[in-house]
Amino acid sequence: MYNQFFGNYLFSKGYVTKEQLIPALMRQKDEIVRVSTLALYSGYMSPEEIESITNLQLKKDEKKFSELAIEKGFLTQDQVLELLDAECPAFLTLGQILIDNGIFTYEEFFNILADYRSQNEFLELELNANSKDVVQSLIDNFSLLSETSFSSFGKSYLELLFNNFIRFIGDDFTALLPDLCKEFPTECCVKQSINGSYGINTYLSMEKSTAIAFAKRYTGEEYTEFNEFVFASIEDFINLHNGLFIVNASNDHSIELTIGILSAENNSLISFTNRAYHFPVCYPFGIVHFVIEIGNITDSAIL
Amino acid sequence: MNINDRKVLICDDSILARKQIKDILAAFGDLTILEAFDGQTAIDIYKSQKPDLVFLDIVMPKKDGNIVIKEIMAFNKDAIIVVVSSVGTHTQLKCALEAGAADFIQKPFSKEQMVDVINKYLV
Structure with missing residues (x-):
């Protein structure tokens, strides 16, 4: 779950560029966390000790990291077993990939982790948080990091959106910081408007290969190629999400909104006349782009 | 009447939603399933085929579900129409029922919800 924060944190602090972060996020599903990373995270080994063992491994490549660490007295057998049994946070694999890619050294990653821990107290959050709390924190983080103020409706909309991603697609995503956009190049894209006192245009766009994986998760069906059912899954998701939003607006705020007919906006460059926010949501199978263009909102400066 | 002699019209602009309902109906037998992807086509099919049950979305091209309900009810006051929609606001619910x-x-509907409705109106 904490990938949702950690990726954003690295990006917003300038530790990684989008170009470095996105391929690393995509590789995560195939990555197994190593003893060295676990030892760093647990505090059993310092970055210098890990570097020394990995350097030693280059010379004695037949030996495992854990064997060499035990030989050097950095780890005990029991500690190795404990590390292998421990439940490891998913974001550690992200750090590990970035180290492997030469973006960080172990020492830099160690310092980043310490900084991240102190700022986010994520250890405590990790043990106690449910999806709802995590999504609320995610939106607050967005607001803080992107210096965007969201209205209560905007917050409700985004909370529901990320909850629906968790509910229908999976919680293994990293929601990158939103950016303001004047234009957006679409791939497989569906548009739907919400009309009324909270009027917005919404777009959901992704590459074909991402759409296939998205549809598999959404429907539970095995799609091997892009077809009309795959595209309909994108339509269905956005329609369902917007439908649920206007039900909530009606039930919780007594505000009656309507949703428009879905339209395909494939492979085009959308130019926005109003303020538009792009929310990239990075799953292991690809990036899902959600765009919200402000239409009829009383305060047009906020979402 | 045997279930296999029944006709069901599914009207939804989403091919995925139509398929999901069709898959559930298939478990009940070899009934006739008719499909429409917009409101006007739904009305036309209803008038020509007189199905026993209609599953109807609300937000659709050409004519929305509320207009479709009114036109079908004007044609046959005994028509059985079940609205299946993501837009379940009180206003919308009232409008459709009235x-x-x-x-x-x-939406999203569970298989159990759909089976209950089919048992209630078709079996």
């Missing part, structure tokens, strides 16, 4: 819908299922 127009003559027999039931309202909020």
Whole structure:
């Protein structure tokens, strides 16, 4: 779950560029966390000790990291077993990939982790948080990091959106910081408007290969190629999400909104006349782009 | 009447939603399934085929579900129409029921919800 924060944190602090972060996020599903990373995270080994063992491994490549660490007295057998049994946070694999890619050294990653821990107290959050709390924190983080103020409706909309991603697609995503956009190049894209006192245009766009994986998760069906059912899954998701939003607006705020007919906006460059926010949501199978263009909102400066 | 002699019209602009309902109906037998992807086509098919049950979305091209309900009910006051929509607001629910819908299922629907409705109106 904490990938949702950690990726954003690295990006917003300038530790990684989008170009470095996105391929690393995509590789995560195939990555197994190593003893060295676990030892760093647990505090059993310092970055210098890990570097020394990995350097030693280059010379004695037949030996495992854990064997060499035990030989050097950095780890005990029991500690190795404990590390292998421990439940490891998913974001550690992200750090590990970035180290492997030469973006960080172990020492830099160690310092980043310490900084991240102190700022986010994520250890405590990790043990106690449910999806709802995590999504609320995610939106607050967005607001803080992107210096965007969201209205209560905007917050409700985004909370529901990320909850629906968790509910229908999976919680293994990293929601990158939103950016303001004047234009957006679409791939497989569906548009739907919400009309009324909270009027917005919404777009959901992704590459074909991402759409296939998205549809598999959404429907539970095995799609091997892009077809009309795959595209309909994108339509269905956005329609369902917007439908649920206007039900909530009606039930919780007594505000009656309507949703428009879905339209395909494939492979085009959308130019926005109003303020538009792009929310990239990075799953292991690809990036899902959600765009919200402000239409009829009383305060047009906020979402 | 044997279930295999029954006709069901599914009207939804989403091919995925139509398939999901068709898959559930298939478990009940070899009934006739008719499909429409917009409101006007739904009305035309209803008038020509007189299905026993209609599953109807609300937000659709050409004519929205509320207009479809009214036109079908004007044609046959005994028509059984079940609205299946993501737009389950109180206003929408009231509107659909007042127009003559027999039931309202909020999307995303479960298989059990759909089976209950089929048992109630078709079996």
